[in-house]
Amino acid sequence: MKLFLSVDMEGISGIVDTSYINPDSGVNYQRGRQFMTQDANAVIEAALEWGVKEIVVADSHNTMNNILWESLHPAARLIAGTPRDCSMVQGLDESFDAAMFIGYHTRQGIPGVLSHTMSGVIHNLYVNGRVVGEFGFNAIYAGLYQVPVCMVSGDNLIAVEASELIPGISTAIVKQAVSRTAALCLPREEATAELKQKTKAALSQLKTIAPLQTATPLEVAIEFSHAGQAELAAIVPGSHYETKSNTVSFRAADQVEMYKTMRAMLNLASGAEFF
Ligand SMILES: [Zn+2]
Missing domain, CATH: 3.40.50.10780 (Dipeptide transport protein)
Incomplete structure (x- = not known):
């Protein structure tokens, strides 16, 4: 064990x-x-x-x-x-x-x-439509x-x-x-x-207790606190920026790609200043 x-x-x-x-x-x-x-x-x-x-x-x-x-x-x-x-x-x-x-x-x-x-x-984080x-x-x-x-x-x-x-x-x-x-x-x-x-x-x-099963590819969406953060996160190729909600979404083939892409976006977004 x-x-x-x-x-x-x-x-x-x-x-x-x-x-x-x-x-x-x-x-x-x-x-x-x-x-x-x-x-x-x-x-x-x-x-x-x-x-x-x-x-x-x-x-x-x-x-x-x-x-x-x-x-x-x-x-x-x-x-x-x-x-x-x-x-x-x-x-x-x-x-x-x-x-x-x-x-x-x-x-x-x-x-x-x-x-x-x-x-x-991060204001909200969604995986396959579910806030997590x-x-x-x-x-x-x-x-x-x-x-x-x-x-x-x-x-x-x-x-x-x-x-x-x-x-x-x-x-x-x-x-x-x-x-x-x-x-x-x-x-x-x-x-x-x-x-x-x-x-x-x-x-x-x-x-x-069953392992958590999640359909792939994973649809991940990150709602950022302000537009400056979302603009930087959207630099990641293949992402989609929904300006009305400060949300950047991406599709991940599996959970490793999900995690790495989320981290890359957070690192980028944290470079934004509030003012
Ligand atoms: Zn902690």
């Missing part, structure tokens, strides 16, 4: 605002890194107790150098650093039996602790390799978003969202226990 963990930061236990996730923000960021490593270790420990033999962890936040490598459980291998073609799910392939998305958050435009989609330039956040986009990627995403951790609202896409997914809820930058957090010990319990439940129920 081989398990892939994509570990983001916004949905980690005890993290409520940007002071915990921004490398420039000082003491809380260093605490956030510890919380992130502790959440990952809770999942790894439970997975090993359950019988998982091999675990790969992809640090999936910002520069992707957040997890404290020296404190990560020695049974796990860590993918750290950037750039990576497929970003948060780099390294995931058909050799894995299951994936879990840890520390995830709701999509841009809806409530939830630190809700957003990929970066500040990071959870959905990455789960669609996992579907390419027939890997089921069997658990998500984060606040109570990402649990809802994930369950809508993957009914029956195990949800480790480590905090209740109070606002986009406030939450009622479980104590450390209870959060660890929740993560461990839901990890084991997810692995026990793995056969009931």
